[in-house]
Structure formats: structure tokens, C-alpha cells
Amino acid sequence: MKKFISTIQNIFSIEELRTRILNTLGLLIIFRLGSFVVLPGVDPAQLTSHEGGIFGLLNTFLGGAFSNASIFGLGIMPYISASIVLQLLTVAVPYFQKMQKEGESGRNKINQITRVLTIIITLAQGIGYVTATIPENAILIDPWFFKASALLILVAGTMFCMWLGEKITDKGIGNGISMLIMIGIISRLPGALVAEFMTRGGAQLLFFVAELVALFFIIMAVVMLTQATRKIPIQYAKQVVGGRTYGGQRQYLPLKVNAAGVMPIIFAQSLMFLPSLGASAFADKYDWAASIATTFADITSWQYNALFAVLIILFTFFYTAITINPNQISDDLKRNGGFIPGVKPGPQTAEYIDSVLTKITLPGSIFLGLVAIMPAFARIAGVDGNFSQFFGGTSLLIMVGVVLDTLQQVESYLLMRHYEGLMKSGKIKGRSNKVAVA
Incomplete structure (x- = not known):
């Protein structure tokens, strides 16, 4: 304290x-x-x-x-x-x-x-x-x-x-x-928290405490997902200019496990009302259409959550592919005299970066899908609808991302003035890492 x-x-x-x-x-x-x-x-x-x-x-x-x-x-x-x-x-x-x-x-x-x-x-x-x-x-x-x-x-x-x-x-x-x-x-968090506490009352106070503990661990998991990176070593060739030697140092190219952020969830969420809307148009004529409309109108149904998770995984790969261009990164590294040790500059470097990006995006997309459907599991477990929104999904990812970004900016001001930072080590992960030109 x-x-x-x-x-x-x-x-x-x-x-x-x-x-x-x-x-x-x-x-x-x-x-x-x-x-x-x-x-x-x-x-x-x-x-x-x-x-x-x-x-x-x-x-x-x-x-x-x-x-x-x-x-x-x-x-x-x-x-x-x-x-x-x-x-x-x-x-x-x-x-x-x-x-x-x-x-x-x-x-x-x-x-x-x-x-x-x-x-x-x-x-x-x-x-x-x-x-x-x-x-x-x-x-x-x-x-x-x-x-x-x-x-x-x-x-x-x-x-x-x-x-x-x-x-x-x-x-x-x-x-x-x-x-x-x-x-x-x-x-909306204070109101949802108070409403949940009042609902539980004295008899279910232990359940309310368990909810808070579960929420804490979910937040920690989201922080790990947001901060997780795969650092590719980058070596820069030495250059002699005017009798002085430049370059030669090793830096890192950080690739985020969740490079797409919350965008896949937003894209998937915008499409999830289509099955129910489309099926409801034929619900009066066909029983199967009425069943589909009812199923996908319920966010706690396994069909809804399975489709939601699959869409998030697909959109994660799509959004990562359009925001991170391995060919451009490779060209920028080559232009600045940088290379990945053991990998030839040019197309081979682009293929290597693309391979690494694919490997880390798969587990990241699966974990992102799990985070997105956590509110449904919370609601099934008996958590109030308003409070369950904070157990995952877009809301939690946005809150964690913005808070971490704000803390990093405050941390940078403290470090520039030679003050000890917000963390015990004096720095937030990723703040002092050297980033290669990309």
C-alpha cells in the first residue's frame, strides 16, 4: 500500500x-x-x-x-x-x-x-x-x-x-x-454489481464471492491474451559511416498472439442475428424454421455459441491477414539492413513470418472465442444478465485493452522523470522492448 x-x-x-x-x-x-x-x-x-x-x-x-x-x-x-x-x-x-x-x-x-x-x-x-x-x-x-x-x-x-x-x-x-x-x-458495472449482490443476499453470499473470484481469474486470462507476444529476433548488419560503426545490434519483431483485438467479436456479433432473423421469416410455415429462430435467439444455446466461436476464429484469421502484411515487413527489414538469423532476406523471410503468424493466431483465435462465449456460461451458471456481460466478450476485452494502454502511457511519463513505475519492476511488459522497423 x-x-x-x-x-x-x-x-x-x-x-x-x-x-x-x-x-x-x-x-x-x-x-x-x-x-x-x-x-x-x-x-x-x-x-x-x-x-x-x-x-x-x-x-x-x-x-x-x-x-x-x-x-x-x-x-x-x-x-x-x-x-x-x-x-x-x-x-x-x-x-x-x-x-x-x-x-x-x-x-x-x-x-x-x-x-x-x-x-x-x-x-x-x-x-x-x-x-x-x-x-x-x-x-x-x-x-x-x-x-x-x-x-x-x-x-x-x-x-x-x-x-x-x-x-x-x-x-x-x-x-x-x-x-x-x-x-x-x-x-454500467457498479449498478450490475450492486444488483447482483442484492439478488444473492445473505444465503447466497458465498456464491457472490465465488463470482468475483471467477471474474478476477478471467480478467487475468484476458490480460495474458492481450499482452502475449511472439518475439522474432532481428539482426541488423554493421555499417561504417564516417569512421563510425552503426547497426550490428539485435532487436525483436513482436507479433501479438491476438493481433486482431476485439474486431473479430464485433464482426461475428453483427452477423449472429441473421440466422434468427432469416428463419423467423419462414417460422409460420415450417417447424424447422421456428426451431432455428428460437434456438439462435437464445444466446445460451450451444448452437448459438458454437457458431459464434467458429465465426470469431475465422474473422481472427481474416482480420490478422489484412492488418499484418508479411511481405511488407520483409521488404522494410531488407531496406533497413535487417534480417532474421538463419532465414534469407526476401520471400523466405515473408514465408517465415507468415508461418509464425499462423501458428500463434490459431491458439489466440480459439482463446478469443472462449472469452467471447464466457458471458453465456456465466448466465447459465445463474449470474444476472447485466453482470454476466463483464465475464468476457467485447466489453471485457475493451476494458482490459484500454486500461493497459493507459497504464503504459502513465508508466512512460514516470520513467522519463526517473520515477518508479506502477509495477513492482518499474515497467509494464512490452514498454521497454525494442521494436524492429516494420
Whole structure:
């Protein structure tokens, strides 16, 4: 405890770090306050909650703003969708590939395109949000005027959330966009924890303690999955320039076991409503269609979870393949005079990196699939639906990833000022590792 208090004192003794932390907290408070501001012309008492399916997932990411019909009802999600589209385009379309290689000017162009696409996606999603999730009896003004004004406010709210995320990144600590998602998720944790405790009561208090212990070990497992890397040794050739010798040192190319992050779960989750939706169209005519619709509407069924896990494994390989290019890594190493000991530069190096990447992605994808279906197992074991979301899935992965990234940034500030860091060793794993040019 004494060491922890000393670390906190060191953090707030650095003026720049203290300012960034306060800026982050202030901007996050503004974001949370906005999630409770209801769209003009809506009666909050007539709104329905969204706990299951894709709507429930969005409501979790947005900290309840989705169900509240808030001015931040769509939050930062349209911007994330636009970013994913642009990321895929930079892999598949040569025009965007060329733009990405133009340096700072190319990134600025991509950012501008992302913002425009965000507005378009927000308008499209806003129409569906206003018409499908807000009941007619909750609208207190003229419906057409409400829809037009609500669309404008939702677009403004999303752009404001995007601005908040960028300000957190520039003036605060951590990745601002990820921080907004994390604060939305974690804001629901206290309520879910209290509700679970009240449900268990005195007779089942031991079961509640067992839930907390299980949650702790699951979090530790997710931390291991997030931090796990396979380091490939890279040797650089010695060069003599002006009588001085450069290079010759050994560095490492770290390949993450879970290089895809939470994206495979998000992709798979977006497709999991299709079997139930498609089968429900024929449920009145065929018994087998009704059975499929019922089965895949239940997130605790083994069929649902088996398909969910398989999709996550497939999407993990797909997303890893489009984000990590072994040929480009090989070319960059060759250009900078680096090589893998025992492997010839060029195509052989690319094949070696691809082979290693495939070997570590398989267990990583399987473990990611297990983490994704853990909430279903928790619900089967009797855990409340809201609290079970924190036993795995996208919510837990995002929280762990953002917290680790934030801790690493705080750690870097402490180490630069020669203060002992947050960990006993004074450094978080991966912070001091030398990374090869890739």
C-alpha cells in the first residue's frame, strides 16, 4: 500500500501528467452527462430498454445512452464503423493504399474522408434509430418535425463525441475513442454489481464471492491474451559511416498472439442475428424454421455459441491477414539492413513470418472465442444478465485493452522523470522492448 501511495504521489507531482489526467476526467464527465440529455420531444418514461442482441451490445458500449434516446444516442459508433471501412479500403483499394503511404498529408486526407463518411453513416443509422427504437407514444411533438430535428441532433452529438475523443488523445491520457467506449461500458458495472449482490443476499453470499473470484481469474486470462507476444529476433548488419560503426545490434519483431483485438467479436456479433432473423421469416410455415429462430435467439444455446466461436476464429484469421502484411515487413527489414538469423532476406523471410503468424493466431483465435462465449456460461451458471456481460466478450476485452494502454502511457511519463513505475519492476511488459522497423 505504501508503494502504491508513493506511485500516486509521483504521478501527480508531474505537472504535465497531472494536467492530462484532469483533462481526461473532465472530458469524460462531459461525455457521461451528455448521455443523460434526452432528445427534445421525447417522453423518457415511455422508452423501452434494450438488453439483448445487437441493440443491447450498442447500449452497453454507449453506457445506456442508446436506451435513453440521448443526444449521444449513437455515440462514437458511426465513427468506428467509418474507420473500419477506411481501414479495409486501405488494404483492398490501390487509391487508398497510395494515400496511406503519402505520410502526414495522406493521413489527413484519410481523416477527412473518415469524418465525411461518419456523417453519412450517422444519418443512415439515425433514421433506423429514430424509427425503430423510439416508440410513437414516446414522441410528444409532430412526428415529422421530431425525426428531422432528431437526425440533426444525433449527427451533431456523434461529431461532438468524435471531437471529445480527439481532444482526449491530444490533451489527455490514452486513446480518446477507446476511452469513450470503455467509460460507457464501465459505467454500467457498479449498478450490475450492486444488483447482483442484492439478488444473492445473505444465503447466497458465498456464491457472490465465488463470482468475483471467477471474474478476477478471467480478467487475468484476458490480460495474458492481450499482452502475449511472439518475439522474432532481428539482426541488423554493421555499417561504417564516417569512421563510425552503426547497426550490428539485435532487436525483436513482436507479433501479438491476438493481433486482431476485439474486431473479430464485433464482426461475428453483427452477423449472429441473421440466422434468427432469416428463419423467423419462414417460422409460420415450417417447424424447422421456428426451431432455428428460437434456438439462435437464445444466446445460451450451444448452437448459438458454437457458431459464434467458429465465426470469431475465422474473422481472427481474416482480420490478422489484412492488418499484418508479411511481405511488407520483409521488404522494410531488407531496406533497413535487417534480417532474421538463419532465414534469407526476401520471400523466405515473408514465408517465415507468415508461418509464425499462423501458428500463434490459431491458439489466440480459439482463446478469443472462449472469452467471447464466457458471458453465456456465466448466465447459465445463474449470474444476472447485466453482470454476466463483464465475464468476457467485447466489453471485457475493451476494458482490459484500454486500461493497459493507459497504464503504459502513465508508466512512460514516470520513467522519463526517473520515477518508479506502477509495477513492482518499474515497467509494464512490452514498454521497454525494442521494436524492429516494420
